[in-house]
Amino acid sequence: DADVTQTPRNRITKTGKRIMLECSQTKGHDRMYWYRQDPGLGLRLIYYSFDVKDINKGEISDGYSVSRQAQAKFSLSLESAIPNQTALYFCATSDSHRGGSYEQYFGPGTRLTVT
Amino acid sequence: KQEVTQIPAALSVPEGENLVLNCSFTDSAIYNLQWFRQDPGKGLTSLLLIQSSQREQTSGRLNASLDKSSGRSTLYIAASQPGDSATYLCAVYGEKLTFGTGTRLTIIP
Numbered sequence: 001d002a003d004v005t006q007t008p009r010n011r012i013t014k015t016g017k018r019i020m021l022e023c024s025q026t027k028g029h030d031r032m033y034w035y036r037q038d039p040g041l042g043l044r045l046i047y048y049s050f051d052v053k054d055i056n057k058g059e060i061s062d063g064y065s066v067s068r069q070a071q072a073k074f075s076l077s078l079e080s081a082i083p084n085q086t087a088l089y090f091c092a093t094s095d096s097h098r099g100g101s102y103e104q105y106f107g108p109g110t111r112l113t114v115t
Numbered sequence: 116k117q118e119v120t121q122i123p124a125a126l127s128v129p130e131g132e133n134l135v136l137n138c139s140f141t142d143s144a145i146y147n148l149q150w151f152r153q154d155p156g157k158g159l160t161s162l163l164l165i166q167s168s169q170r171e172q173t174s175g176r177l178n179a180s181l182d183k184s185s186g187r188s189t190l191y192i193a194a195s196q197p198g199d200s201a202t203y204l205c206a207v208y209g210e211k212l213t214f215g216t217g218t219r220l221t222i223i224p
Contacts, residue, residue: 040217042119042204042213043212043214045211048211058211088156102147102208103208104208
């Protein structure tokens, strides 16, 4: 089984609908992240969480919210979806920095289309 | 703010050639640098991760180098194959992970 899973893998929704993307991990990591990728662009950070009680905004958090339900689960919500939120969404996890070195592990991605 | 640049944005080479992909970054205070491969519309496949104390990492036909002082990394692919066609992303670990926009590689049979 994959260490980082995302559901759903593909989703088409209409403008104005609320949608939730879910991420689960079995790596036992404290830190979890949500990114979005637009065509021709690198990944950009939406939100990140260093533990269940610590949630932080990334560079493009407007229009999104998150919930860290448990150490292993981190959900991303679009309260009222709009077409420019059509993108590929990735969840990632990492351990805490140890001696300055760490690595993020990525889920398979969720393709979201807002019509 | 860390900025990561990958040039060229696209590259086409004949099968069998050796090639180099480039990545540059503006802030040399990094922990690691990682190269990923991404097929169209798909997820990320980690290729190589270089820690800041290392100069290079090798895996099969791939070799990645890191020069922190100059803010540069290269990914060398030997004896390219059509299956190497994909987008290659460079990502730099500072306090946050910053991605480049990628190089779209096409290997011509």
